[in-house]
Amino acid sequence: MDNLDSKSVAELLALHTAALEELRQRDILRSANNPTGDLAEYYFCRAFGWTQENNSKKAYDAIGENGMRYQIKGRRVHRRNRSRQLSAIRDFQGFDFLAAVLFDDDYRIMRAALIPATVASENSTYIEHTNSHKFLLRDAIWKFPDVEDATERLREVEGQ
Structure with a gap:
């Protein structure tokens, strides 16, 4: 988690979204909740x-x-x-x-x-x-x- 404090709000939310999408791709998560x-x-x-x-x-x-x-x-x-x-x-x-x-x-x-x-x-x-x-x-x-x-x-x- 390098330099999260230097990321913009949009960049942090994009990281969050990417992490959740990767977990869905791995069949760990089943929803967008x-x-x-x-x-x-x-x-x-x-x-x-x-x-x-x-x-x-x-x-x-x-x-x-x-x-x-x-x-x-x-x-x-x-x-x-x-x-x-x-x-x-x-x-x-x-x-x-x-x-x-x-x-x-x-x-x-x-x-x-x-x-x-x-x-x-x-x-x-x-x-x-x-x-x-x-x-x-x-x-x-x-x-x-x-x-x-x-x-x-x-x-x-x-x-x-």
């Missing part, structure tokens, strides 16, 4: 051998060889925003496990977990005006007996 969700899906599917569903699939993002359905969420914990709130969850009946990962500022994996849908549901808050559930990926979730720590599995594919 914020890369956090796509990156989470990519890492989980690579680490566990799941089949990624179409972007338009409702309620789950991937399916495992065992037929289990996975809703995949990612959150970038930024130095300016430390929130661990995942994006809205609308239907806990549509998946078997919530696969969730926290990234740091530079999109490095901090922690990841496979959380049974029942555990995620019981630890979520319903928000009426959005007709969705809010789930915070707090450290306490890894202490639940049915939650699997997936951090090392995701880190194995992170550098590939």
Whole structure:
């Protein structure tokens, strides 16, 4: 990242655009949205051998060889925003496990977990005006007996 401070705003945005386009060319990202969700899906599917569903699939993002359905969420914990709130969850009946990962500022994996849908549901808050559930990926979730720590599995594919 040589001399970023000498680049104009337009040049910095062009670098950002080029980096995202290269990640799409490598089939890591699937959309033109914020890369956090796509990156989470990519890492989980690579680490566990799941089949990624179409972007338009409702309620789950991937399916495992065992037929289990996975809703995949990612959150970038930024130095300016430390929130661990995942994006809205609308239907806990549509998946078997919530696969969730926290990234740091530079999109490095901090922690990841496979959380049974029942555990995620019981630890979520319903928000009426959005007709969705809010789930915070707090450290306490890894202490639940049915939650699997997936951090090392995701880190194995992170550098590939």
